[in-house]
Amino acid sequence: xxxxxxxxxxxxxxxxxxxxxxxxxxxxxxxxxxxxxxxxxxxxxxxxxxxxxxxxxxxxxxxxxxxxxxxxxxxxxxxxxxxxxxxxxxxxxxxxxxxxxxxxxxxxxxxxxxxxxxxxxxxxxxxxxxxxxxxxxxxxxxxxxxxxxxxxxxxxxxxxxxxxxxxxxxxxxxxxxxxxxxxxxxxxxxxxxxxxxxxxxxxxxxxxxxxxxxxxxxxxxxxxxxxxxxxxxxxxxxxxxxxxxxxxxxxxxxxxxxxxxxxxxxxxxxxxxxxxxxxxxxxxxxxxxxxxxxxxxxxxxxxxxxxxxxxxxxxxxxxxxxxxxxxxxxxxxxxxxxxxxxxxxxxxxxxxxxxxxxxxxxxxxxxxxxxxxxxxxxxxxxxxxxxxxxxxxxxxxxxxxxxxxxxxxxxxxxxxxxxxxxxxxxxxxxxxxxxxxxxxxxxxxxxxxxxxxxxxxxxxxxxxxxxxxxxxxxxxxxxxxxxxxxxxxxxxxxxxxxxxxxxxxxxxx
Amino acid sequence: xxxxxxxxxxxxxxxxxxxxxxxxxxxxxxxxxxxxxxxxxxxxxxxxxxxxxxxxxxxxxxxxxxxxxxxxxxxxxxxxxxxxxxxxxxxxxxxxxxxxxxxxxxxxxxxxxxxxxxxxxxxxxxxxxxxxxxxxxxxxxxxxxxxxxxxxxxxxxxxxxxxxxxxxxxxxxxxxxxxxxxxxxxxxxxxxxxxxxxxxxxxxxxxxxxxxxxxxxxxxxxxxxxxxxxxxxxxxxxxxxxxxxxxxxxxxxxxxxxxxxxxxxxxxxxxxxxxxxxxxxxxxxxxx
Numbered sequence: 001x002x003x004x005x006x007x008x009x010x011x012x013x014x015x016x017x018x019x020x021x022x023x024x025x026x027x028x029x030x031x032x033x034x035x036x037x038x039x040x041x042x043x044x045x046x047x048x049x050x051x052x053x054x055x056x057x058x059x060x061x062x063x064x065x066x067x068x069x070x071x072x073x074x075x076x077x078x079x080x081x082x083x084x085x086x087x088x089x090x091x092x093x094x095x096x097x098x099x100x101x102x103x104x105x106x107x108x109x110x111x112x113x114x115x116x117x118x119x120x121x122x123x124x125x126x127x128x129x130x131x132x133x134x135x136x137x138x139x140x141x142x143x144x145x146x147x148x149x150x151x152x153x154x155x156x157x158x159x160x161x162x163x164x165x166x167x168x169x170x171x172x173x174x175x176x177x178x179x180x181x182x183x184x185x186x187x188x189x190x191x192x193x194x195x196x197x198x199x200x201x202x203x204x205x206x207x208x209x210x211x212x213x214x215x216x217x218x219x220x221x222x223x224x225x226x227x228x229x230x231x232x233x234x235x236x237x238x239x240x241x242x243x244x245x246x247x248x249x250x251x252x253x254x255x256x257x258x259x260x261x262x263x264x265x266x267x268x269x270x271x272x273x274x275x276x277x278x279x280x281x282x283x284x285x286x287x288x289x290x291x292x293x294x295x296x297x298x299x300x301x302x303x304x305x306x307x308x309x310x311x312x313x314x315x316x317x318x319x320x321x322x323x324x325x326x327x328x329x330x331x332x333x334x335x336x337x338x339x340x341x342x343x344x345x346x347x348x349x350x351x352x353x354x355x356x357x358x359x360x361x362x363x364x365x366x367x368x369x370x371x372x373x374x375x376x377x378x379x380x381x382x383x384x385x386x387x388x389x390x391x392x393x394x395x396x397x398x399x400x401x402x403x404x405x406x407x408x409x410x411x412x413x414x415x416x417x418x419x420x421x422x423x424x425x426x427x428x429x430x431x432x433x434x435x436x437x438x439x440x441x442x443x444x445x446x447x448x449x450x451x452x453x454x455x456x457x458x459x460x461x462x463x464x465x466x467x468x469x470x471x472x473x474x475x476x477x478x479x480x481x482x483x484x485x486x487x488x489x490x491x492x493x494x495x496x497x498x499x500x501x502x503x504x505x506x507x508x509x
Numbered sequence: 510x511x512x513x514x515x516x517x518x519x520x521x522x523x524x525x526x527x528x529x530x531x532x533x534x535x536x537x538x539x540x541x542x543x544x545x546x547x548x549x550x551x552x553x554x555x556x557x558x559x560x561x562x563x564x565x566x567x568x569x570x571x572x573x574x575x576x577x578x579x580x581x582x583x584x585x586x587x588x589x590x591x592x593x594x595x596x597x598x599x600x601x602x603x604x605x606x607x608x609x610x611x612x613x614x615x616x617x618x619x620x621x622x623x624x625x626x627x628x629x630x631x632x633x634x635x636x637x638x639x640x641x642x643x644x645x646x647x648x649x650x651x652x653x654x655x656x657x658x659x660x661x662x663x664x665x666x667x668x669x670x671x672x673x674x675x676x677x678x679x680x681x682x683x684x685x686x687x688x689x690x691x692x693x694x695x696x697x698x699x700x701x702x703x704x705x706x707x708x709x710x711x712x713x714x715x716x717x718x719x720x721x722x723x724x725x726x727x728x729x730x731x732x733x734x735x736x737x738x739x740x741x742x743x744x745x746x747x748x749x750x751x752x753x754x755x756x757x758x759x760x761x762x763x764x765x766x767x768x769x770x771x772x773x774x775x776x777x778x779x780x781x782x783x784x785x786x787x788x789x790x791x792x793x794x795x796x797x
Contacts, residue, residue, distance in 0.1 A: 092735075096758055103549035121546050121761075230739040230755070287632030289653040289742055304633070448547040452760040459567075459744065466655060466743025489547050 039136035040383035051081035064401035116365035163405025164363030205283035222283030224299035231292030241273025242357035243337035269341030327421030540767035558768035590674025615672035623736035655745035681715035
């Protein structure tokens with residue numbers, strides 16, 4: 001009943017706000033170029049009055065997501081008269097700071113910002129996004145992938161405000177250089193092309209490793225990758241293993257067999273991915289096996305390495321005004337695999353065109369607590385946070401951590417307007433938008449206890465990378481631990497949650 | 510019998526219960542529950558968590574690694590701390606200034622210093638390899654090889670906590686009686702002999718105290734490992750406290766991490782008691 005009331009009140013408020021003759025007022029004092037039309041535009045929110053009411057928000061530390069949260073909270077408070085309290089928490093503490101109040105039934109925070117893959121753990125504590133917001137202008141422009149990421153058992157419970165995925169980044173001044181191409185052909189017998197498989201990636205990285213190919217007097221290296229155990233390395237491994245383990249004709253689970261809930265993490269596809277990850281270490285810069293995300297961004301974005309793959313940050317860093325490699329980088333889909341493990345037949349299938357398995361990984365999301373007494377204001381804040389003008393503003397600032405998640409963000413002209421070269425903008429937009437079209441995508445393991453599964457996998461991969469175990473032995477141990485975790489959680493509960501991931505991967509959503 | 514004067518003990522008693530007893534009893538209770546990310550609340554699962562601890566190879570390996578790290582780092586801290594204390598014990602020019610300088614590492618925040626050391630050890634951009642290259646020494650894989658990472662953690666620990674040892678030992682040195690030294694001088698004992706026959710035995714009680722305090726602290730090492738290596742490469746620098754942190758705060762296995770913590774606590778109490786007894790027998794027994 002309460003939910004219905006909230007929904008209809010929100011709908012009424014939004015309709016009233018949207019009907020306001022709005023855009024005459026100048027909102028550029030808030031740092032945006034101009035207010036853009038939309039359900040939760042500055043003008044629409046300005047028409048609301050939350051005086052005397054308080055909104056409590058928990059978010060990540062500044063700058064990533066924490067800085068835009070603080071900025072938009074301040075703006076929201078000024079526009080509506082609400083008191084908005086923002087708590088910034090370092091990443092390592094964020095999960096428990098949200099989870100402990102949930103589990104102890106304390107209404108500590110109305111609004112939360114957190115990694116979207118925690119949805120399996122938080123789902124039972126989140127308020128569904130009311131229909132009025134699901135139908136808002138901003139939301140209807142969100143791509144199907146990120147709408148899917150926000151949806152749980154057919155209901156939207158997270159509010160999309162970021163879009164993340166892994167893709168390949170490479171130096172165009174080397175790959176497009178005729179002299180370099182000729183030398184590469186002479187030395188290797190192969191054309192220098194953007195790697196289409198991970199084997200090719202490793203070969204190209206090895207060829208260009210430890211030589212001064214940009215002529216600045218310093219050695220350059222082949223590949224920068226996130227390889228530090230507890231620093232999102234699990235995502236790098238999944239990117240590498242996905243095309244070998246995600247067969248386009250096999251449905252019903254990538255990490256687990258949905259029917260039996262047996263882990264697939266030690267199947268040959270994953271093992272091949274890990275072996276190639278281990279091999280690639282030879283082409284990392286010195287210390288590269290200990291690179292966290294920050295190091296990877298700095299290494300590729302700073303011009304030290306030829307190729308890299310991860311999120312948008314390094315790409316945006318490389319294209320900032322003060323970057324010495326500005327407009328010398330381009331994006332491409334993650335390399336694929338010519339042989340893909342078919343777990344149904346138990347054989348490797350050969351693909352003439354390499355199999356690609358784009359990885360829609362991680363990404364920040366937001367939600368309103370089901371215990372909140374200020375759900376309407378909470379959703380208004382999230383709608384305002386991600387309104388058209390704010391989203392456009394936030395994407396331009398690399399440190400904010402907000403990346404394209406709406407169809408309108410895949411606009412070459414917009415990125416060229418940021419000073420990017422034509423090829424840089426074109427390949428970026430094409431790569432990202434093509435991932436949306438893929439029928440063979442991989443998503444995070446968004447189930448209860450995801451951190452336990454990922455921590456176990458990262459440890460196994462790290463042991464293999466450090467030479468403590470073979471790839472097969474390390475992943476066998478991970479599979480054993482995954483089975484134990486699955487038993488503790490309960491296979492039925494796990495299956496029910498995992499079905500949400502499989503729905504996305506099998507394009508049934 | 511209880512009298513009114515005993516009520517004056519109440520504030521201290523309540524504080525003790527709130528700060529020490531309640532958390533400990535609560536941890537014991539939690540360790541018998543399956544409190545996890547998907548199971549909140551204090552159910553009772555008997556000794557299942559403890560059974561898991563004894564089968565957890567990774568925990569026992571981390572404990573072995575921690576023991577090695579603690580023993581080496583505390584030994585080095587003691588040796589260096591003693592040497593530094595001896596160097597400023599007697600009146601030397603600039604002694605006061607040196608005492609302050611020696612204490613700086615201890616006064617800095619471990620996390621901040623670990624970030625700085627991580628930059629120092631950065632293999633392509635950090636100054637450590639740059640300096641070594643001036644002497645013709647090739648790049649050292651400080652953080653990307655198992656041995657290098659272990660040594661790096663050791664260096665930071667020794668750098669940070671030697672001043673603590675220095676402080677305690679210097680306090681001990683300045684409080685030593687003068688008479689034994691006068692007797693040694695009259696007997697014509699050399700500096701070396703005076704150290705081994707007079708200073709070292711007289712310092713035994715404070716040595717034992719300093720070593721035990723540092724062993725307790727060293728066995729809790731977490732922030733340096735977290736920032737510098739995240740326990741890697743592989744599990745090469747994963748210590749018990751970092752492992753318990755992963756299980757408790759990353760994986761949110763609250764019940765299991767409580768059991769790990771208590772097992773760890775018992776092991777620490779037993780082993781440090783044994784070490785203290787041994788040190789007493791070796792150092793004080795020798796004096797007797």
